[in-house]
Amino acid sequence: MKAQDVILSSKVLHLRELKGEVERLKADCQRLRNENATLKEHFDLALVAAQDLRALDADGTFVVVDGWNQILGNDRLAQNRAELLAEARRRVAAHPADFVWIVYDGEYENSFAEGRVRVSYTGGKGPQRADDFIVDFVRMAKWLGLDAKIEVVTGDKELLKRIKKVRRDAAN
Secondary structure, eight states, X not given: OOHHHHHHHHHHHHHHHHHHHHHHHHXXXXXXXXXXXXXXXXXXXXXXXXXXXHTSOTXXXXXXXXXXXXXXXXXXXXXXXXXXXXXXXXXXXXXXXXXXXXXXXXXXXXXXXXXXXXXXXXXXXXXXXXXXXXXXXXXXXXXXXOGGGEEEEOOOHHHHHHHHHHHHHHHO
């Protein structure tokens, strides 16, 4: 092997390393783009929900429902979205000071309110968007000193663990 072959081999190796680094950077850039889009999509929903939380009566509870989990999960409350909405209506009828917010993953952002019940679809693509949104909402409420008024309804143990961590970490 000649010196020129050694130099060429090292350049080829370096080029492969650079290509790998470019791919990692592209993936990081795409992840950040997705996060930015998610934040943009969720900001208005979070502002409206924060206003609902602040307007809650002193004895009221702000119930955040992990929508698809309560329809598709093992410990579900309903068989479909209409049943889950009916369950939310029953909750506010029985507890007039409460507010119920059902959060679903959905490709297109959308939200509507009916009295003290709000239904929101997160918009965007990717896994766990509703979970991430719910955790971020609880974190925001913790910063405002209002998280004790929030009850999260889900059978998702990982989501509950994340919320517990937010509440514990924000307290320290």
